[in-house]
Amino acid sequence: MKKKKLAIVGFVAIALLAPFIAQTFGGNYWVRILDFALLYIMLALGLNIVVGFAGLLDLGYIAFYAVGAYLMALLSSPQLTTQFAELAQLFPSGIHLGFWWVLLIAGPVAALFGVILGAPTLKLRGDYLAIVTLGFGEIIRIFLNNLDRPVNITNGPKGINAIDPVVFFGIDLSKAQELFGITLSPSLMYYYLIMALVIGVVFISFRLQHSRIGRAWVAIREDETAAKAMGINTRNVKLLAFAMGATFGGISGVVFGAFQAFVSPESFVLWESIYVLAIVVLGGMGHIPGVILGGILLVGFQEFLRELAEPVQKMLFGQVYIDAEVLRQLLFGLALVVIMLYRPSGIWPAPKREDRPVTRTGARTRSGTNPLEGGAR
């Protein structure tokens, strides 16, 4: 027990010191990478609720991220007031709701989207949810891309810029601040902000996992019929899983919007959803520390490739055959397949067997219509 506490204290210490170390040795670029790593971890933790706990595949998760980011962009930038004269009269200085209010709004709005999406597939098998979310992920991009006419809401492919930064008790996080003689760069301050949010999300996830709701999710994941027989209201519990996952996605999006000060539909492509899914699957579905590890590993690996892929190829073959971006995609695809085949509960699986999703069953009996009922080899 003492060891475990020590490990947690050590981990928190590293996490708190990480940006200073990165700043000293690698410069601001690496601090930004840490920020994005944290953002992806936050997204992955949200997806983990849907995929890991409730066992429902969501392939358009990035759409909720987009909802959050665009809410931030619309409610805290000059975009709407420059487009609509009536609004400009109401808010002469522009709509600047600010990060914290948008954070509060984005959660419920994203949750609503999650519920609307999940509802049609409730009575159906999980695969349908995968397709519907996949479709939604594409549709939302079509809307973001095209809602610049006839009335310009999203500014189309050009995206929205000049989004207000986070202001924390009067401190503008987008400007470098002096504290006890140390200069704090914006990325450094954002790191701690996102870190605080991640800790919040981790805490909520843990509490949810070990609550009545968390156990209900696991029960549904393992066997929905049995869960129903045990008196679980599967409809509400599944909807809650979508809603919770979407909320975290939306909140991450708000942070993304404020941090970047710019959003465009390009940031919300299918590939991003797959990336977040890869973090969850690689780290360990349903295991929160595993998901965090997965996030660190994947973002780290990506940077590693960016730094090394091309020089190494130049050294070995004299020219670059595969650029880092392509190699990364290929390896992620392979990782998804290989992990599912050989280590289905991820790199760092949950210690207790019952916390892991059953990913390979032996002679589990299944309903009659289900093909190849454990026999036919």
Place this chain on the structure above:
Amino acid sequence: MDIFIQQVVNGLVLGCIYALIALGYTMVYGILGIINFAHGDILMVGALTALSGILGLQYLFPSMPQWLMLVVATLIAMPACAFLSYGIERVAYRPLRNAPRLAPLITAIGISIILQTLAMMIWSRNPLIFPTLLPSSPIDIFSTGAVITGKEIVIIVLSFVVMVGLLLLVNRTKLGRAMRATAESPRIASLMGVNPNFVISATFMIGAALAAVAGVMMATNYGNAHFYMGFIPGLKAFTAAVLGGIGNLAGAMIGGILLGLIEALGAGYIGDFTNDVFGSNYQDVFAFIVLIVVLVFRPSGIMGERVADRA
């Protein structure tokens, strides 16, 4: 009226392509109960393989008739896709046959990404021009003002031929009987001397060959091919399969053609109905709306008898 007929023709062409892809989804679903997410990318591989075949033929036998080139290239692409699909089934689906549904879905996504990335590396990152090998001069339909091209006629006729062929295969041959038996109950089928693994492999291969044909048709129709071309049609074909009743062959055909018509007419008239607030760039949204509506009101589709089972 000419606009209406024109949109119906366009919809029919689109619908035939969707129907061919949807057949692959529905056959695999009928037998294994899984959604083969990589199916759309098989179509892309088919189109690009055929493109390479055509370029190769143009180089080797420049005097060959153009339609023959297309036929030969398609005949190269079909087995190529079939074997690719066989490999995918062996590697990504078979080991997970007894696993919960989440597992094959995730491997399928992985395979889909691998295929797209490999295609990007082998062929190109940018759209490639697919040579026009069929007559594409517009023919006026009964002098109504609406036009149809030679290649569109070929696409429509050929897909009907392929569909009838498939129906004959499934309903009249020994393999078809084995497929139907396996779909009914794999265990009983294997007691009756059917080798389910063989049937499943055959199903994947037939589906992939159909996807290859659809891919060549799509590339011919739009005049280009690229590594991302399979994703959206795959999604729509799945919608078509659900619309027709997933697991049902005739349903997939009807669903495909219906979806093509809905999309073409929707994209053609949405501007008029909404006073140009929404334009034809929302075309892709229709399939999605159809999918949601079908899932809410009739998840078993038009032809489906079996209500989609729970969990």
